[in-house]
Amino acid sequence: MRDNRVRAALERGEAVIGTMVAEMRSPAVALLFAHAGFDFVFIDMEHGAYDLETVADIIKVARLADIVPLVRVPDGLYHLIARVLDAGAMGVMVPRVETREVVEQAVAALRYPPVGVRGCSTSRGNSDYRGGPLWEFTRHANDNILAVMQIERKAAIDRIDDLLSVPGVDVALIGPADLTLSLGAPSPQDPIVEEAIQRVVDAGRRYGVATGIHLRDVEQLKRWRDRGMTMLTCSTDIDFILNGARAAVSALRR
Incomplete structure (x- = not known):
């Protein structure tokens, strides 16, 4: 059974650094980002074109490479959460949360009884196919799975105390683009967006x-780190490829 070092670091108040993959289908992408030094990788099933088998393969490599695999599911429904956890995801991000009921249902789906409703299957990717004693396995999972709620709607900001007071929520992660649209602001740097994000912090x-x-933007990430944020998610697989390629071409054209 693997300990979730990202959850442990966050509980100690330490910053962790990760990225998101949404396009690269080779499981080697997890190994590459592990070599780069990231602590975690979000596998995006909301906007990414991944099927479950591809996600499961990336998760397996991530676990072996010691980079914590997290999945952004398309919605907070039980069947979407349970299958990626059984595949070995060490946490789930639920997008577009707006109500306490949605958060409570998602948190329950993430955890086994007696604190949740997750169904138990121990000899899967979630145990690296090793299985384990039932109660020891489920207690360890409950103590290590990371519950991330994505805050990206005005309604979520207005109800932020209701959402974050739900027992079992580990992280509130801002989606700045959708939050900007929801607030009707001209840009993510607008004061109304900054104020809303600060309310979440x-x-x-x-x-x-x-x-x-x-x-x-790394400098913007550092600024929010200095204001108290600890789960720093930097860019995506596509941005890293595109920016690296552009920089090389630009240098060679000069």
Whole structure:
């Protein structure tokens, strides 16, 4: 049974750094980002074109490479959450949360009884196919699975105390683009967006929930880290490929 070092670091108040994959289908992408030094990788099933088999393959390599595999599911429904956890995901991000009921249902789906409703299958990718004693296995999973709620709607900001006070929420992660659209702001740097994000950081402190954000701009990530965020999600597989290629071509054209 693998300990979730990202969850442990967040519980200690330490910053962790990760990225998101949405296009590269080779499981080697997890190994590449592990070699780069990232702590975690989100596998995107909301906007990415992945099927479950591809996701499961990336998860397997990530676990072996010691980079924590997390999955952004398309929605907070039980069958979407349970299957990626059985495949070995060490946490799930639920997008577009707006109500306490949705958060409660998602958290319950992430955890085994007595604290949740997750069905048990121990000899899967979630145990590296080793299985284990039932109660020891389920207790360990409950203590290590990371529950990430993505805050990206005005309704979520308005109800942020209701959402983050749900027992079992580990992280509130900002989706700045969708939040900007929901607030009707001209850009993610607009003061109305910054104020909304700060409300999430402040609520996280009140309820002992780590906060984070997904951004391309490293300097903006560092700025939010300095303001208290600890789950720093940097760019995507496509951005890293495109930016590296552009930089090389630009240098060679000069």
